[in-house]
Amino acid sequence: MSADDFALTLQEVAVRVATGAGRLIHDERPADVEVAATKTSPVDVVTKMDLASEELIRAELARLRPEDGLLGEEGGLRSGTSGLTWVVDPIDGTVNYLYGVAGYAVSIAVVAGQPTPQAWQVLAGCVMDPKHDLVYSAARGHGAQVTDGGVTRPLQGPADVPLARALVGTGFGYLPGRRAAQARVLSGLLPRIRDIRRLGSAALDLCALADGLLDAYYERGLQPWDQAAGVLIAQEAGAVVTGLHGLGASEELVVGAAPGLHRALTELLGRLGASSDDR
Ligand code: LIP
Numbered sequence: 374m375s376a377d378d379f380a381l382t383l384q385e386v387a388v389r390v391a392t393g394a395g396r397l398i399h400d401e402r403p404a405d406v407e408v409a410a411t412k413t414s415p416v417d418v419v420t421k422m423d424l425a426s427e428e429l430i431r432a433e434l435a436r437l438r439p440e441d442g443l444l445g446e447e448g449g450l451r452s453g454t455s456g457l458t459w460v461v462d463p464i465d466g467t468v469n470y471l472y473g474v475a476g477y478a479v480s481i482a483v484v485a486g487q488p489t490p491q492a493w494q495v496l497a498g499c500v501m502d503p504k505h506d507l508v509y510s511a512a513r514g515h516g517a518q519v520t521d522g523g524v525t526r527p528l529q530g531p532a533d534v535p536l537a538r539a540l541v542g543t544g545f546g547y548l549p550g551r552r553a554a555q556a557r558v559l560s561g562l563l564p565r566i567r568d569i570r571r572l573g574s575a576a577l578d579l580c581a582l583a584d585g586l587l588d589a590y591y592e593r594g595l596q597p598w599d600q601a602a603g604v605l606i607a608q609e610a611g612a613v614v615t616g617l618h619g620l621g622a623s624e625e626l627v628v629g630a631a632p633g634l635h636r637a638l639t640e641l642l643g644r645l646g647a648s649s650d651d652r
Contacts, residue, residue, distance in 0.1 A: 383457075384512040387481045387499035387602070390433045392508060394426045394479045398464055399503035401425075406471050417547035420471055423447055426463035426479060434459050444488045446598045457496070458488040462598035465500075466574030478502045480576040482601035490597060490604075490623040498602030500576040509580040511602075511609035517583050528583040530611030533631035536638060539566045542578040542590040551594060554650040561645040575627070579603025582629050583610035589630035589638050593647060600627055615639070617648050 402422065410419045427447045434443055442453030445461040452458075459481060464470050466477035482498035499510040509528070511517035517528040541562070545555045563569060570587060572578050575595050581587045583606045590607075604614050604622050607629050614622050614629035617639055622628075626648040628639050642648075 383483045384497035384499070384510050384515070386434075386437055387483060387497050388501075388508060388510050390430055390437070391479045391481045391499040391501040393433060394430050394463060394481075395501035395503035395508075397429055398422050398426050398470065398477070398479065402470070402473075406473075408471070412547075414547040414549075416468070418467060418471060419447060420464070420467060422470065423464045423467060427461060430459075430461050430463060430479075430481065438483075441483070442488070444597060446596065450488065457483055457485055458493075459483050460488055460493075460598050460601040462576065462596075465576040465599060466572075469573045474573070475504050476573045476577055477504070478574055478576050478580075480598060480602045482605060484601060488597060490600065490621060493597075493601075495601055495605040498605045500580050500602050500606060502577060502580075507580075509583065509602075509606050511606040513605065513609070515609065517606045517609035519580070519584060528580075528606065528610035529585060530607070531582050531585050531588050531629075531631045531634070533633045534588050536565055536634065536641065537567070539588040539630070539634055539638070540568055540570060541566050541638070542570045542572060542581060542587040544571060544573065544575055544578065544592045544595075546594040550652075551650055553652050554646075555593065557652055558642070558645045558647045562641065565641065575599040576603040579607045579614070579627075579629060582612050582614075583607040589628070589634055591626065591628040591638065591642060591647065593624075593626050595624055595627055597624075604629070617643050 440455040442458035462480040470477040484493035508520040613635040
């Protein structure tokens with residue numbers, strides 16, 4: 374089996390497992406979603422369905438890919454022996470899920486190497502939006518696609534528009550200090566672009582970029598599981614997705630757009646200090 378064929382097979386595993394977890398969190402969402410715990414702040418919540426979703430994903434991947442490692446948002450890292458690690462966000466957009474607001478997804482990617490954005494090579498990934506029955510996926514070197522109500526089409530990436538006409542997605546952290554810094558950056562950006570959209574899920578922001586529904590996306594503070602699948606899908610759709618100053622996408626900053634807009638946006642975000650928490 375060629376490396377590319379191998380990546381396609383991994384894509385099929387990601388799609389199958391993400392779809393099963395997506396159906397669970399949507400079909401079995403209780404009227405009153407129960408918060409199981411909080412993490413970095415009182416508004417950084419973990420619901421019981423986050424935990425149920427990750428439990429299902431862990432069981433399925435242990436069955437289908439027993440030698441691989443797994444890094445999950447809620448359960449942490451279980452090392453494997455294959456050199457591959459599955460990077461899992463059982464519900465990305467947890468606050469949207471808690472409130473019953475559209476904009477939550479299951480995000481699953483498989484990476485080679487250390488499971489950190491600075492070191493990994495993402496081989497395949499899937500972001501599944503169960504509320505809208507949208508299954509975004511990609512295999513490295515094979516492009517990106519979305520299955521929408523059972524019909525599959527390629528993702529063509531964002532248009533290359535001037536900064537002043539750009540519809541830009543972003544998000545904010547949970548800690549007050551980080552949010553104050555992000556508000557400062559936003560105040561410098563907003564007069565220079567068409568508008569901002571804050572969807573509440575990095576994975577779906579990156580898929581919206583891949584599908585041309587956003588012209589650009591940037592966010593500071595994304596965890597590996599927030600970005601692993603979505604960055605691959607956006608890159609395979611043709612977007613340039615990096616950090617600042619020639620660095621790769623990471624927790625420090627993720628910036629995605631078509632090439633010309635990416636240059637203009639990263640230059641402005643660099644001047645605005647978007648990769649620091651200085652206020
Ligand atoms: C979310 C990210 C989103 C960010 C939110 C939150 P979660 O992840 O996907 O981009 O702006 O603050 O971190 O917490 O829903 O898994």
